[in-house]
Amino acid sequence: MASKNTTVSGLFEFLLQMGDSCLILSHRNSQWCGHGPALEEDIAISNISLDLIGQTQLWLALAGEVEGAGRSADDLAYLRDAFDFCNLLLVERPNDDYGLTLVRQFLFDAWHLPMLKGLMDSTDKRIAEIAEKSVKEVAYHLERSSDLVIRLGDGSAESHRRMQTSLDELWSYTGEMLEYDDLDPLLISEGVVPDGVAIADAWNQHVTQVAKLATLKIPDSDFVRRGGKNGIHSEHLGFVLAQMQFLQRAYPGAVW
Amino acid sequence: MSLPNADDRPSTDQIWSWLHDVPDPEIPVVSVVDLGIVRKLVWEHDTLVVSVTPTYSGCPATAVINEDIESRLRKEGIKKIRLERRLSPAWNTAWISESGRQKLLDYGIAPPVEGTGACGLGRLRITVCCPRCRSIETENVSQFGSTPCKAAYRCKTCLEPFDYFKCL
Numbered sequence: 032m033a034s035k036n037t038t039v040s041g042l043f044e045f046l047l048q049m050g051d052s053c054l055i056l057s058h059r060n061s062q063w064c065g066h067g068p069a070l071e072e073d074i075a076i077s078n079i080s081l082d083l084i085g086q087t088q089l090w091l092a093l094a095g096e097v098e099g100a101g102r103s104a105d106d107l108a109y110l111r112d113a114f115d116f117c118n119l120l121l122v123e124r125p126n127d128d129y130g131l132t133l134v135r136q137f138l139f140d141a142w143h144l145p146m147l148k149g150l151m152d153s154t155d156k157r158i159a160e161i162a163e164k165s166v167k168e169v170a171y172h173l174e175r176s177s178d179l180v181i182r183l184g185d186g187s188a189e190s191h192r193r194m195q196t197s198l199d200e201l202w203s204y205t206g207e208m209l210e211y212d213d214l215d216p217l218l219i220s221e222g223v224v225p226d227g228v229a230i231a232d233a234w235n236q237h238v239t240q241v242a243k244l245a246t247l248k249i250p251d252s253d254f255v256r257r258g259g260k261n262g263i264h265s266e267h268l269g270f271v272l273a274q275m276q277f278l279q280r281a282y283p284g285a286v287w
Numbered sequence: 288m289s290l291p292n293a294d295d296r297p298s299t300d301q302i303w304s305w306l307h308d309v310p311d312p313e314i315p316v317v318s319v320v321d322l323g324i325v326r327k328l329v330w331e332h333d334t335l336v337v338s339v340t341p342t343y344s345g346c347p348a349t350a351v352i353n354e355d356i357e358s359r360l361r362k363e364g365i366k367k368i369r370l371e372r373r374l375s376p377a378w379n380t381a382w383i384s385e386s387g388r389q390k391l392l393d394y395g396i397a398p399p400v401e402g403t404g405a406c407g408l409g410r411l412r413i414t415v416c417c418p419r420c421r422s423i424e425t426e427n428v429s430q431f432g433s434t435p436c437k438a439a440y441r442c443k444t445c446l447e448p449f450d451y452f453k454c455l
Contacts, residue, residue, distance in 0.1 A: 071439065075431035082435050085345025089374075144407045160374040164344055167377065167455050168435070170405035175430055178410065237407075 041215025042155075043098045044117055045224060047107070048260050050090030051118035054108055055268070056139060057083035058275050059126060068129050075175065076132070082168045089161045096157075109279040113268045120259035121204040123268045130183065130193035134201055137176035138238065142208040144173045145233035149225025158223065177241045184245025191246065198242070199250050206255030209234060213260050297363065299328040302335070305363055309355050312348045313434060316394045319352055323382025326373055334367040335360065340378045343435050343455070380404075380455050391452060392418050397425075397440065399454040415451050417442035427451075 060080040067073025091104035102110075121139060126132050147169055150162035183190040211219065211227035218224045242249050258264065278285060309319045319325055319339075327338040337356060341349045353370050360368055380399040383391075388398035395418045403413045415425050422444035430453070432439035437450040 071429040071431075074433070074439075075429055078431040078435040081345035081347070082343060083345070085341075085343060089344060156375075160377075164341075164374050164377045167379075167404055168344060170407040171430060171453070173407040174405045174410050177408075 038215055038217045038221075039097060039099075041218055042223065043094055045214060045218060046090050046094035046097060046158075047117040048119075050087050050094055050104075050107070051116045052122050052139075053083045053090060054087040055116070055118040055271060056122040056136075057081075057087060058271055059122060059124075060132070060136070062126055063129075063132065072129070079136070079172055079175075082172070086161070086165045086168070089164065093157055093161065109276045113264050113272055114262045116264065116268060116272075117260050117262060118264075118268075119204070119207055120256055120265060121201065121208065123259070123265060123271060124201065124204065125267055128193060128197075130190070131197040131200065133176060133179050133183065134194060134197040136172070137180045137241070138201060138205050139208070140169065140173040140176045141237045141241075142205075142230065142234050144169050145230045146225070149230055152222070152225065154222040173237075177237070180241055180247070181245045184242070184247045194245065195247055198247055202250040202252060203254045203256045205234075206253070207257040207259060210255070210257065296330055296333070296335075297365070299330070302328050302360070302363075302365075305359055306356065309352070309359050312351045312355070314391065314394065314396065316390045317383075317387045319356060321384045321387030321390065323378065323384070324352060325356070331369075334369055335365050336369050336371060338371045338373045340373050342378050345435065378455070380452065383452075392416075395419065395449055396437065397449060397451040399452045401454060404454040415440055417445060417447070418449050419447050420445040425449075 057080040060076045060083070063073065064077045064080070065073065067076060087108065088104045091107045095102040095104060095107055119139075121135060124131070124135055144166065147162045147166040151159055151166060153159045153162065180194065184194045185191070186194075209227065209231040211224075214224060219226070239249065273280070303320065303325075306325055307318050307320050311317050311319060311322055311324075322342065324339055324342065325337060326340050327336075329336045329338075337360075339353060339356065357368055357370065381401055383398065391398045397415045397418050400413045400415065403411050410430070414423050415427075416423055417425050417440075420442060422442055424443040425440050426443060428439040428441050428448070430438045432450050436453060436455070438453050439448065440451045441448050
């Protein structure tokens with residue numbers, strides 16, 4: 032892992048965190064393409080994957096530029112192994128049933144939107160631009176995921192059960208999103224990255240409000256699973272990358 | 288080799304008119320100029336600098352649009368072209384021209400209702416007119432339709448489905 036002694040490496044890691052979470056979540060969602068429970072959902076989740084992979088390209092291209100070693104967004108996406116990825120553990124969770132997929136999306140969107148809003152004020156203009164571009168797309172994502180959590184949570188006995196089980200299962204993965212301990216402190220003090228407390232508050236408020244409307248109970252536990260942002264991943268990421276990076280692994284150096 | 292005279296270079300007005308011929312690959316009735324994708328044209332000595340902005344981050348048409356712009360300009364004999372991607376200010380649907388909106392409607396896509404972009408909270412109820420029968424009795428089937436920029440709607444009067452270009 033890159034040393035944390037300089038702001039450049041701290042910035043590089045932050046950009047990887049943003050880009051890698053978008054990338055892995057995009058890939059997870061794309062695994063539903065052709066297998067969705069309803070046609071409109073199949074299309075919607077694929078379109079959201081498309082938005083996310085577009086944002087991945089922006090974040091990882093900037094990461095490569097900041098690193099200054101000549102790596103493109105494609106190089107970073109397809110030529111790193113799991114221990115070099117900085118995505119949240121939440122996004123590598125397997126798709127399981129559609130309820131889990133939707134709850135995962137909702138919990139992520141509820142963080143992603145306030146984070147992007149905060150990043151629009153970044154003192155690094157390149158970051159502010161990417162945030163400005165992405166924020167409107169992610170607002171649509173959050174509207175959709177919140178709506179579906181409410182409809183399915185406050186739905187049939189079956190849908191409620193599945194949504195509650197999913198929320199219980201994913202809850203311990205949410206703390207990692209709201210923590211800032213791993214970030215280079217200069218990024219915060221120099222205003223490159225927004226204040227974490229404001230983001231966590233916005234997340235808590237929105238999640239609590241939606242859970243209430245969805246008649247879902249917020250789990251009691253404050254146990255936090257962490258490590259993804261520092262390259263310590265579950266076994267699932269290995270399988271995700273084996274599939275996602277198959278082409279580059281089978282035909283190294285292949286280009287369009 | 289001497290630089291071409293300023294007089295030899297086509298005017299930016301002329302170049303804008305050429306770019307009016309470059310269709311959006313997905314919705315060929317509207318041009319990249321109608322959609323507000325081309326932001327600025329500037330001559331830097333003998334190089335034409337074209338500022339373009341992506342619509343949606345993941346829009347797969349972006350690369351094709353850039354290639355089409357370049358090939359259209361080369362067809363007119365412009366040799367040195369530099370396409371610059373401008374992320375900010377972010378593309379928004381208010382930049383779609385009036386004639387672009389009319390072309391979308393005639394093609395069967397309801398144009399965006401300005402000021403109704405998502406904000407992350409509850410979804411706004413917006414009145415979308417059916418492109419076929421012009422009824423306002425329409426309903427949203429899904430916010431994500433055939434492409435990320437479009438929502439799927441259904442007309443309750445003529446019962447036909449149609450795409451709505453979302454406000455961004």
